[in-house]
Amino acid sequence: PTEHTLAVIKPDSTQEHKDTIMNKIKEAGFCISQVKETKLTREMAEEFYKDHKGKDFFNNLVDYMSQGPSIMMILSKENAIAEWREMMGPADPEQAMQVKPDSLRAQFAKSILENAVHGSSNVQHAMDNIKFIFGDIPS
Ligand code: CMP
Numbered sequence: 001p002t003e004h005t006l007a008v009i010k011p012d013s014t015q016e017h018k019d020t021i022m023n024k025i026k027e028a029g030f031c032i033s034q035v036k037e038t039k040l041t042r043e044m045a046e047e048f049y050k051d052h053k054g055k056d057f058f059n060n061l062v063d064y065m066s067q068g069p070s071i072m073m074i075l076s077k078e079n080a081i082a083e084w085r086e087m088m089g090p091a092d093p094e095q096a097m098q099v100k101p102d103s104l105r106a107q108f109a110k111s112i113l114e115n116a117v118h119g120s121s122n123v124q125h126a127m128d129n130i131k132f133i134f135g136d137i138p139s
Contacts, residue, residue: 003080004033006129008118011039011068017108018071021117024104025075028087034074034134042066048132060113072133081126084119091115 009021014037025032040048045065052058075084089096089103093115096106109115120126 009071
């Protein structure tokens with residue numbers, strides 16, 4: 001069965017690596033079912049990352065994610081959620097370079113905060129993330 005996930009190219013990587021990352025996504029066999037370039041407001045970034053509210057990096061995360069436009073994509077493929085997370089690599093680029101040097105974060109992340117890309121972590125988050133960014137999608 002086809003699975004859907006939300007993938008985000010974060011603002012700094014949208015400026016610097018948008019085409020490279022989108023080409024790699026297509027080469028990996030994902031279908032980009034929907035795509036839009038959107039600048040999150042601070043309020044939207046706070047809502048998107050509400051699970052991280054209270055963490056010491058929350059304000060920096062909200063600043064980072066609202067600093068400019070991001071590329072928002074619905075990726076569709078069998079096992080899309082896990083495969084996109086695999087392609088991103090670990091959140092921390094130091095670790096990504098150790099365990100998955102060909103991952104997007106190993107190649108493009110600047111730090112654990114400015115880590116280039118986002119992907120939903122499970123089916124529930126994928127549905128919530130997609131609905132938040134794209135609204136109700138007919139299935
Ligand atoms: P993401 O996968 O989008 O989900 C939460 C984000 O918070 C993460 O990518 C990073 O951008 C950021 N983040 C996670 N852990 C840390 C941390 N320890 N320090 C700073 N930022 C972090």
